Amino acid sequence: MKAARLFLLGMVLAAPAPAQSPEVVGRERTEFAEWLATSAVSPWRAVVVRPIGPGLTLGPASADIPLVGIAAGRIGERGGRIVLSTGDREIGLSRGRVQTVEGWPLVVNGPPGRATLTVFGRGPVRGKSLSHYPYDPKLVFVVTLRPAANAGTQTLLSPDGVEAVAGNAGTVQVSLGGPSRTLQVKRLPGATADESELEIYFRDGTAGKGSYPAGRFVSLLPRPDGSYILDFNRARNPFCAYNTVYPCPAPWSGNNLPDAVKAGERYDGGGLEVKLP
Amino acid sequence: MNPLHVALGLAASLLAAAPPPQSPLDGRWRAVLDLSGGALPFELALSRENNRLVAAICNGPKCADQAVVTQRGDSVVFDIADYAATIVAQRKGDSLSGTYRNVGRNGPRSIPFRASAGRWPRAVPPPALLGSWDAWYLTDQRRSPRVIQLTAGSEGLEGAVTSNTGDLGMFWGGGTVDSFSIARFDGVSVYILAGRLTGDTLRGVFHAGLRTQTRFVAVRSTGAPHLTAPTELTSADTINPFRFAFRDLEGRLVSQDDPRLRGKVVLVDIFGSWCVTCHEATPDLLELYRTYRPRGFEILGLGYEVTGDSAQDNPQIRRFRDKFAIPWILLHAGASVVEETAASLPQLRGFTAYPTTLFLGKDGRIREIYAGFRGPATGAQHAKQLEDYRRIIEALLTEVP
Numbered sequence: 001m002k003a004a005r006l007f008l009l010g011m012v013l014a015a016p017a018p019a020q021s022p023e024v025v026g027r028e029r030t031e032f033a034e035w036l037a038t039s040a041v042s043p044w045r046a047v048v049v050r051p052i053g054p055g056l057t058l059g060p061a062s063a064d065i066p067l068v069g070i071a072a073g074r075i076g077e078r079g080g081r082i083v084l085s086t087g088d089r090e091i092g093l094s095r096g097r098v099q100t101v102e103g104w105p106l107v108v109n110g111p112p113g114r115a116t117l118t119v120f121g122r123g124p125v126r127g128k129s130l131s132h133y134p135y136d137p138k139l140v141f142v143v144t145l146r147p148a149a150n151a152g153t154q155t156l157l158s159p160d161g162v163e164a165v166a167g168n169a170g171t172v173q174v175s176l177g178g179p180s181r182t183l184q185v186k187r188l189p190g191a192t193a194d195e196s197e198l199e200i201y202f203r204d205g206t207a208g209k210g211s212y213p214a215g216r217f218v219s220l221l222p223r224p225d226g227s228y229i230l231d232f233n234r235a236r237n238p239f240c241a242y243n244t245v246y247p248c249p250a251p252w253s254g255n256n257l258p259d260a261v262k263a264g265e266r267y268d269g270g271g272l273e274v275k276l277p
Numbered sequence: 278m279n280p281l282h283v284a285l286g287l288a289a290s291l292l293a294a295a296p297p298p299q300s301p302l303d304g305r306w307r308a309v310l311d312l313s314g315g316a317l318p319f320e321l322a323l324s325r326e327n328n329r330l331v332a333a334i335c336n337g338p339k340c341a342d343q344a345v346v347t348q349r350g351d352s353v354v355f356d357i358a359d360y361a362a363t364i365v366a367q368r369k370g371d372s373l374s375g376t377y378r379n380v381g382r383n384g385p386r387s388i389p390f391r392a393s394a395g396r397w398p399r400a401v402p403p404p405a406l407l408g409s410w411d412a413w414y415l416t417d418q419r420r421s422p423r424v425i426q427l428t429a430g431s432e433g434l435e436g437a438v439t440s441n442t443g444d445l446g447m448f449w450g451g452g453t454v455d456s457f458s459i460a461r462f463d464g465v466s467v468y469i470l471a472g473r474l475t476g477d478t479l480r481g482v483f484h485a486g487l488r489t490q491t492r493f494v495a496v497r498s499t500g501a502p503h504l505t506a507p508t509e510l511t512s513a514d515t516i517n518p519f520r521f522a523f524r525d526l527e528g529r530l531v532s533q534d535d536p537r538l539r540g541k542v543v544l545v546d547i548f549g550s551w552c553v554t555c556h557e558a559t560p561d562l563l564e565l566y567r568t569y570r571p572r573g574f575e576i577l578g579l580g581y582e583v584t585g586d587s588a589q590d591n592p593q594i595r596r597f598r599d600k601f602a603i604p605w606i607l608l609h610a611g612a613s614v615v616e617e618t619a620a621s622l623p624q625l626r627g628f629t630a631y632p633t634t635l636f637l638g639k640d641g642r643i644r645e646i647y648a649g650f651r652g653p654a655t656g657a658q659h660a661k662q663l664e665d666y667r668r669i670i671e672a673l674l675t676e677v678p
Binding site: 147 | 385416488612
């Protein structure tokens with residue numbers, strides 16, 4: 001009986017670390033590209049991102065956001081609740097969830113008082129694609145997360161341009177051929193209330209010369225021994241690189257690498273052009 | 278059979294693909310989701326229902342109907358409609374491999390999935406670890422309290438993890454002399470809790486989703502309260518009668534003046550059809566309803582749903598009503614965002630959890646509030662909560678208005 005017990009536990013405890021290979025990274029990219037091409041709320045499809053503020057009108061040409069098919073609508077915030085009124089109908093809009101009105105997918109995000117409305121287009125995505133540097137196995141690091149001396153939080157923009165409360169998770173060190181560099185790691189909200197992501201938003205020598213000028217995000221991937229994988233091949237653009245309607249996260253202080261990180265997602269123009277300071 | 282042979286055989290069958298012809302998918306499949314920190318084991322129980330193939334998702338002995346299964350060639354799709362999630366897998370003989378997916382905010386949330394025909398072996402719970410543990414989850418030098426309960430179940434180790442606002446449902450797994458690992462997958466929750474005892478301290482990691490890992494330390498519960506009491510999280514205006522006005526599923530406005538409620542002791546269930554804990558609480562509410570209704574007790578369900586739009590939400594509430602044959606008044610109260618729910622119930626302060634349970638006296642004033650719900654997986658905590666509910670209802674029923 002002991003062997004069976006060990007078997008079950010072994011299944012759970014001794015699983016391998018996530019495979020690090022060009023194939024795995026390739027699959028992740030394909031899946032993300034598919035989502036960008038097909039999702040009703042793909043950043044490639046977004047047409048407007050606007051603060052709701054004291055209220056926005058939707059519909060006719062004279063409205064704040066003209067939308068064909070919506071006669072006259074108004075979206076506003078009442079005690080933290082976002083309400084869309086069209087004709088005799090009132091719809092509560094939950095944050096982060098898609099609500100389609102007359103074929104227009106709408107999403108509300110952001111904290112009470114500073115909510116934003118994103119409107120997505122109804123047509124198919126055309127002429128958009130992702131591009132990446134070739135996979136470079138030398139730009140995959142095993143790193144140790146050194147806890148932050150000050151474990152405070154701050155409000156900043158997530159990759160999708162939405163305001164989020166981020167925790168100071170600490171720092172990691174990498175050497176990209178030269179001296180060791182320190183990168184700030186922050187904990188951003190994940191897909192569910194129990195989940196979070198350890199993210200690094202960094203700029204490097206390729207910024208504005210192949211990669212997106214404002215910077216790229218890369219997530220830390222946990223390993224069973226408590227260390228993390230920092231794989232620059234998984235560096236990805238913020239949504240503002242895909243579409244000018246998104247606000248762009250400001251670069252994080254301290255995460256400006258002088259080295260060129262020729263790995264991960266490239267930038268060929270088309271999103272929000274950010275001038276390097 | 279020698280258990281080691283069973284184990285080796287299972288491992289081999291997960292890896293090797295048997296040749297066709299393919300048998301029907303009906304029956305049990307032992308499955309895992311491969312998280313960064315390890316494999317999350319669960320079972321799928323496939324059966325025919327009205328000519329459709331459906332799958333229940335099982336964590337140990339506890340199964341819940343969740344998915345509609347479709348097959349096209351070697352492709353098998355499990356559609357988990359309640360949580361807008363899918364498992365898409367390729368079948369090779371007696372194994373399936375593919376991906377669990379739903380949508381996160383910044384793109385797809387996908388986790389590798391694999392399964393093979395048959396059941397997980399029954400695991401033996403580790404006797405030294407059974408009982409209740411006061412835990413702290415440690416995140417970036419902040420800590421938050423949990424109670425971990427480990428019990429011996431019919432198919433191995435069962436567990437419950439309770440926070441200030443309730444538990445996450447039943448976990449299932451196994452252990453060795455000094456370590457344990459229990460997991461839960463219910464279509465949307467993806468959790469593993471694993472730990473090892475060193476001296477008097479249990480240390481380990483709570484895994485959520487593909488790669489969120491939260492360390493914890495725990496010591497044996499002393500009996501002193503470790504969590505904030507559910508009655509101390511949310512407070513209310515207790516001077517004025519509880520006021521509300523929401524529409525029922527037929528669109529009629531219902532308020533505190535409704536004759537079905539006036540002069541009664543009322544339990545207000547602030548719930549959502551999407552909320553796993555609310556599903557766990559409802560059978561207990563049904564029992565309270567049957568016991569006390571003849572003595573002047575009523576239940577009012579205020580549903581906070583995914584969109585806040587009754588045209589889309591009411592079908593979800595009806596589905597919830599029909600699942601449990603709920604006989605009490607159900608109203609569509611709004612959208613399930615804590616801030617929005619709080620704004621729609623301005624007499625509450627510090628609203629934080631679904632479900633939240635209010636007890637109103639015959640005069641309509643709020644007398645007690647319970648935030649969250651300790652489900653059946655929490656054992657004694659569950660029993661105590663129901664005992665509290667009964668005591669409160671009994672006391673309110675004997676009051677002279």
